[in-house]
Amino acid sequence: MTLIGIIAIFLVLIIIYRVSKASDLLGSLRGEERTQESRNNLHATLFLLFLIFGMGAAFWSCFHYAPLFLPEPSSEHGTVLRAMFQRTLWATVPVFVVTHILLFFFAWKYRQDKTKVSKFFPDDNRLELIWTLVPAVVMVFLVVDGLANWNRIMGPAPENAVVIEATGQQFYWTLRYAGKDNELGRKSVRLMTDDNPFGQDWDDPANKDDFMADDLYLPVGQPVLVKINSMDVLHNFFLPHFRVKMDAVPGIPTQFWLTPTKTTEQMIEETGNPDFQYELACAELCGKAHYNMKKKVFVVEADEFNKWKAEQEPLSKSFGPSVKKVSENIEEENEQQDINSVSSL
Ligand SMILES: [Cu+2]
Numbered sequence: 001m002t003l004i005g006i007i008a009i010f011l012v013l014i015i016i017y018r019v020s021k022a023s024d025l026l027g028s029l030r031g032e033e034r035t036q037e038s039r040n041n042l043h044a045t046l047f048l049l050f051l052i053f054g055m056g057a058a059f060w061s062c063f064h065y066a067p068l069f070l071p072e073p074s075s076e077h078g079t080v081l082r083a084m085f086q087r088t089l090w091a092t093v094p095v096f097v098v099t100h101i102l103l104f105f106f107a108w109k110y111r112q113d114k115t116k117v118s119k120f121f122p123d124d125n126r127l128e129l130i131w132t133l134v135p136a137v138v139m140v141f142l143v144v145d146g147l148a149n150w151n152r153i154m155g156p157a158p159e160n161a162v163v164i165e166a167t168g169q170q171f172y173w174t175l176r177y178a179g180k181d182n183e184l185g186r187k188s189v190r191l192m193t194d195d196n197p198f199g200q201d202w203d204d205p206a207n208k209d210d211f212m213a214d215d216l217y218l219p220v221g222q223p224v225l226v227k228i229n230s231m232d233v234l235h236n237f238f239l240p241h242f243r244v245k246m247d248a249v250p251g252i253p254t255q256f257w258l259t260p261t262k263t264t265e266q267m268i269e270e271t272g273n274p275d276f277q278y279e280l281a282c283a284e285l286c287g288k289a290h291y292n293m294k295k296k297v298f299v300v301e302a303d304e305f306n307k308w309k310a311e312q313e314p315l316s317k318s319f320g321p322s323v324k325k326v327s328e329n330i331e332e333e334n335e336q337q338d339i340n341s342v343s344s345l
Pocket residue numbers: 168169234235236282283284285286290293
């Protein structure tokens with residue numbers, strides 16, 4: 001549809017060009033040469049039309065696509081980022097409108113006119129000072145504001161933050177929570193085997209209570225630190241409602257901390273949508289099933305979160321050193337089969 005639209009606009013432009021050429025030829029056949037002035041007038045009018053339609057289209061698309069913008073923020077830093085984005089828009093949109101009106105209006109108004117004499121105007125220091133200083137001061141405010149917020153958002157997480165590890169892999173996320181000790185146990189790719197799928201180092205006592213979760217559970221009003229990494233290619237840990245977007249890079253651990261401000265229940269009420277669901281996605285095109293890298297996110301009250309956490313079974317119970325190894329199981333099965341085959345003889 002868009003392509004057809006673009007082709008249509010292109011064809012209309014070609015038609016206008018051909019018609020004006022034909023009328024030129026027709027005029028010269030009749031002996032009346034089209035003057036430079038009439039051409040200038042045509043171009044000046046086109047500039048004005050371009051301004052009106054272009055500006056109209058820019059504003060129309062902003063409002064038309066507004067429902068596709070990021071949803072209302074549901075995290076502390078998300079609210080800060082949104083306010084910053086709005087301040088930036090307040091500073092830049094008026095400049096965009098005014099400069100474009102001046103640009104095209106002047107092209108129309110000051111088109112060549114034999115009756116007018118141009119004014120010699122080599123320079124004006126005061127004018128130059130104004131148009132250099134004003135944008136510079138505005139930029140300084142925007143940049144300083146941005147840097148202060150960046151440091152706040154990307155700074156170290158508070159001590160009491162809930163610690164979660166998210167590992168991207170083609171094509172799913174694995175979520176590991178630190179247990180009661182709120183510390184993730186050491187792990188290494190080298191330790192990964194069928195008996196230890198997450199490569200946990202069982203010599204590290206912090207590994208004892210770590211557990212896996214299918215969905216991302218977050219407590220409202222409490223800081224959460226997410227440690228992000230990848231097993232294969234680039235992924236991106238994206239929580240649109242919380243304004244979290246961080247690359248998952250193989251071999252380079254990244255992290256992000258956030259404080260959710262609204263529970264899922266609250267959002268269901270606010271949006272009036274009983275099926276409302278926060279979600280975790282991958283924001284890096286990482287392969288064929290990239291779309292599959294979605295997970296449900298639940299933001300719950302702190303006591304509900306603690307209850308949920310207490311119900312989860314630690315990984316050490318299924319894969320810990322005291323658990324019988326998969327390989328031992330297979331050996332045992334083989335032995336059993338041998339015995340069976342011998343006895344059947
Ligand atoms: Cu991905």
